[in-house]
Amino acid sequence: MTEPSTQDPERPLILTYAPAAGRAALAALLALDDALAQLLRTTSQPAVGQLRLAWWRESLAKLDSAPPPAEPVLQGLATALLPLGVRGESLVPIVHGWEVLVEVEEALDTLALTRFATGRGSLFRAAGIALAAGEGDPLEQGGQGWALADLARHLGDGTEAEAARAMARPLLAAASGVRWSRNGRALGALVHRARLDLAVPLTAPVPVGAPGRVARLLWHRLSGR
Structure with a gap:
């Protein structure tokens, strides 16, 4: 995967479209997506990537029953998203989506792309709840x-x-x-x-x-x- 541009003036604009009560929650979800993308860009060994993604899956699920660890993205989700009725467990499929890119050793076929899209795309479902x-x-x-x-x-x-x-x-x-x-x-x-x-x-x-x-x-x- 190539490195995306760090200059994105459109995202702050789009965040202003969200209702004020849910704006921080949407920003927190996009920060989670960014963190998972960065994880894949900085991991060259599939086994290491799967271990790192497993940590994210477990940490997201634990948000429902324990305070977040000292990790900014998880703290942002706990502060801005969970109070709006979104469970940490419901965010785990997002990680599953990204994990497809680590699991598939050959070219991404239709099934792999579908799994990726379904998992990562579930971010919209969580955001929909947060934004009402x-x-x-x-x-x-x-x-x-x-x-x-x-x-x-x-x-x-x-x-x-x-x-x-x-x-x-x-x-x-x-x-x-x-x-x-x-x-x-x-x-x-x-x-x-x-x-x-x-x-x-x-x-x-x-x-x-x-x-x-x-x-x-x-x-x-x-x-x-």
């Missing part, structure tokens, strides 16, 4: 499409990346074709951003923060579309 998103918000499709589109950008320009993009397109098309509730629009903005990313060739950098992209996100904030 609308019942009609397509959290499952949006989360899976978002997960696959992001993965594709970090797989390079080979067949695995193209397969991830092909799976992401219909999911993102469905998730962006409905009107998101006001409380769910931060997640809808992540969906629209992922779809904008898919429009950029894998060999070209994503124009993060470009006026046209920001304008599209702002329109979603106003309209839910």
Whole structure:
């Protein structure tokens, strides 16, 4: 996986779309996703990666019954997310999703990509609870499409990346074709951003923060579309 840019002016903008009561919770969930992505980028041995991911699984589950350890991401989840009705155990599938990239020694096939998308994409379900998103918000499709589109950008320009993009397109098309509730629009903005990313060739950098992209996100904030 290639190293993503650390400069992302769009994320702080998207976080402002979340209701104030759930904004810190969404930020904490995205920080968890960032931490797991960083774990994989800095682990070259699969066995070590699985051990590190096992620690995260156990630590997330323990949030339901014990204070968090001295780890900023876990402390953020305990402080901002759990009081909103999201259990630490419900976050474990996110780790399972990332673990697919460690378990699969050969090329990522359709089954592996589906498992990854289902696991990592469950972040949207947890966020939906924290944000009190609308019942009609397509959290499952949006989360899976978002997960696959992001993965594709970090797989390079080979067949695995193209397969991830092909799976992401219909999911993102469905998730962006409905009107998101006001409380769910931060997640809808992540969906629209992922779809904008898919429009950029894998060999070209994503124009993060470009006026046209920001304008599209702002329109979603106003309209839910």
